[in-house]
Amino acid sequence: DQQVKQNSPSLSVQEGRISILNCDYTNSMFDYFLWYKKYPAEGPTFLISISSIKDKNEDGRFTVFLNKSAKHLSLHIVPSQPGDSAVYFCAATGIFSGTYKYIFGTGTRLKVLA
Amino acid sequence: DGGITQSPKYLFRKEGQNVTLSCEQNLNHDAMYWYRQDPGQGLRLIYYSQIVNDFQKGDIAEGYSVSREKKESFPLTVTSAQKNPTAFYLCASTPRTGRTEAFFGQGTRLTVV
Numbered sequence: 001d002q003q004v005k006q007n008s009p010s011l012s013v014q015e016g017r018i019s020i021l022n023c024d025y026t027n028s029m030f031d032y033f034l035w036y037k038k039y040p041a042e043g044p045t046f047l048i049s050i051s052s053i054k055d056k057n058e059d060g061r062f063t064v065f066l067n068k069s070a071k072h073l074s075l076h077i078v079p080s081q082p083g084d085s086a087v088y089f090c091a092a093t094g095i096f097s098g099t100y101k102y103i104f105g106t107g108t109r110l111k112v113l114a
Numbered sequence: 115d116g117g118i119t120q121s122p123k124y125l126f127r128k129e130g131q132n133v134t135l136s137c138e139q140n141l142n143h144d145a146m147y148w149y150r151q152d153p154g155q156g157l158r159l160i161y162y163s164q165i166v167n168d169f170q171k172g173d174i175a176e177g178y179s180v181s182r183e184k185k186e187s188f189p190l191t192v193t194s195a196q197k198n199p200t201a202f203y204l205c206a207s208t209p210r211t212g213r214t215e216a217f218f219g220q221g222t223r224l225t226v227v
Contacts (some may be wrong), residue, residue: 009154013157032213034216041202042220043218045120045218046215049215051213093213100145102145102147102159102206103159104156104157104212105156108153114167
């Protein structure tokens with residue numbers, strides 16, 4: 001089973017506060033994880049990634065945390081800005097039976113309120 | 115500039131017709147993917163190809179076909195067998211070895227009229 005789940009379809013946060021987006025995966029063979037941001041009628045754009053050998057990666061206002069034992073990762077945005085309003089997808093990659101797989105979650109729509 | 119280009123941006127199809135969506139990349143990536151997005155839904159994998167002349171079915175391949183005759187190109191044909199083709203289609207590419215970001219095109223919105 002190779003699934004990536006984002007159980008919160010939407011999230012609203014006040015400008016300046018922290019946004020926390022969550023993602024769960026089902027298979028420990030996934031070894032690289034990514035977050036993408038998507039605006040309507042556009043393709044997703046890469047935001048930040050983390051390898052399974054790390055538990056945290058930070059890039060400016062964005063930090064991704066990985067908890068391998070829980071098969072859980074999260075994206076923190078601090079401080080949140082109105083321009084962050086978009087749909088965020090997590091993705092997991094890994095080799096399964098010799099085939100490289102790239103699996104996306106269903107997305108979380110973030111709305112940052114001014 | 116390197117990138118991935120999808121065309122057309124909007125496409126209208128009559129019921130019973132086949133249509134082909136174009137995807138071209140100049141990133142020298144080996145792997146290419148087609149995803150479908152429905153309103154309020156995530157990205158579902160239709161087909162993927164890791165090398166020229168080879169491709170694999172994704173989770174929702176029924177009613178779709180692809181070809182990979184050139185490294186740069188991965189066209190998707192939506193056949194009349196696809197019962198609900200109205201959706202937003204995204205093409206992506208990555209280096210074959212993975213552990214890297216995927217580059218996406220701008221998408222094609224297909225509407226059946």
